Amino acid sequence: MSQPHINSSNDEWNKFAPSFMKLATDGPGVAPAQNMVKVAAEVFPFSSASAILDIGCGPGQVTAAALEAHGLELPETARVVALDLSPVMIQQVENRKKTEIENGATLWNKVEPMICNCTDLSAFPDNSVSHAFAAFVLFMVPQARVALDEIRRVLTNENGGGIVALSSWQGSEWMELIGFVTKVRPEKSAPKMPPTWATLEGIRGELEATGFRDIEVHTVEAFMPFNNYDEIARFILTQFPGMNKMTSDMSREELEKVRNLMVEFIKSRHPVAPGRLTGTAIVGVGRK
Template sequence: MSQTLSSSADEWSRFAPSFMKMAADGPGVLPAHSMVAAADGSYAFSSASLILDIGTGPGQIPSAILGAYGHTIPESARLVASDFSAGIVEQLEQRKKLEIENGHSLWARLETMVCDATDLSAFSDGSVSHAFAGFVLFMVPQARVALDEIHRVLSSQNGGGFFALSSWQGSEWIELMSFVTKVRPDKLLPQLGPTWRTVEGIRGELEATGFQGVEVHSVETYMPFEDHDEIARYILTEFPGMKRLTSDMTRQELERTRDLMVEDIKSRHPTAPGRLVGTALVGVGRK
């Protein structure tokens, strides 16, 4: 048996400072660039009216947009990054401030908002030209409601608004989370539902919502680490949902779990620093 990967807004708020450490060099960077490049190739950012990033996390998608296409976005267009976690949004505001201080003036265009993926009532019908949902929908208990909302707010102009999402086909860090059950077989592990870890599943969800021209492709990515023990501890104790999962484990059980994780990481990546590897799935479509 298993539980879902969903976590509360408070859990994500507590994770926010750690999450921000992966903003520029983490698992979401390469998929974000893939999503953004696909967007401009399908519906050029030079024609954007409102770009919406749903479940923005550390802001990897806005960063990719501003870095590659920021100068092409019309002055009248808006760029909005939203997340249901106030802590995540607060951290992104801090990143925005630092980016501007470091001379990246286009970051001043970024608006942030606390907003649930299943309630986009802050945006009117047909007002969004580009929407993104990076590594979020598989954690939303009512994912189809979120997809319906995204479809509603997308424009019907220029051949239909563009949407891109990302999910996980698999990764070494997700596999490492399962080591808890080697020490505590009674534990119910968070799992990614079959809908979101296959090409067919993602395509089916998008087409069932009404998206046209749906394509799904894989992107190889990674999670960097400096030290074997540190990355094991990070996955075991910092990931949202893992603290809840391990809250009743003894110190000895946690240490044994971490030892098993370190042993596995070293068997795959003997030297440090190194990279855990993963495969993301990116799905795109038009309204």
């Protein structure tokens, strides 16, 4: 049986969006987002930004990192656009924008949430974008190179060429936990990272194949905090995208066995709670 790759449907992401917001400010995507913004700023200063795209924005972690670190440097005319294919996820970003502004983070007034497929960026003209970010999204896109071609098209030729920064997963404890379903039901197949997107060499190759240059690829440690073992096990088992499909035909007893195995694993790796599950992200950066 072939190994399924991570490729959750839009419906799954719509269902996952409210739960995903729990990870918005203290989840595994935060440190990689901050790193992507930092590295991009070193190549193309945000003070010269024309438009910033947060592609597959999820809860807006890259948007938040960019505004926090460089929001005051942005030209008045610069756009900050948060793009996602999931209407429910975009609604979550709208809600976050409203909350951030109410809490005094007025830079969020610049944020434009937009429903958009990353393989079709026709809403943006050629050479109109200075910074394009794609955090943990392209490995789920069946036509990832089409998306990269679109990103390269919209990036500017000015200031040495616009910058793309993307991220993927080399591995993580939460992905290991997803696979525990197969310990109870061996005939099932747990989703895996596509091999190309799980290595530094693979991601470099994707950027090179789509014409990017000055490519730099590195790893970033990431963490998923948890308060207690049972809570994080139940969250992964019931809230992660793709899990409902894997577990829909499992009995309550089988699900309880999976949860118990998850708890045992987490305790073996992290004897003290609260704690943090660990993962390793890959960040790739390239110029047009």
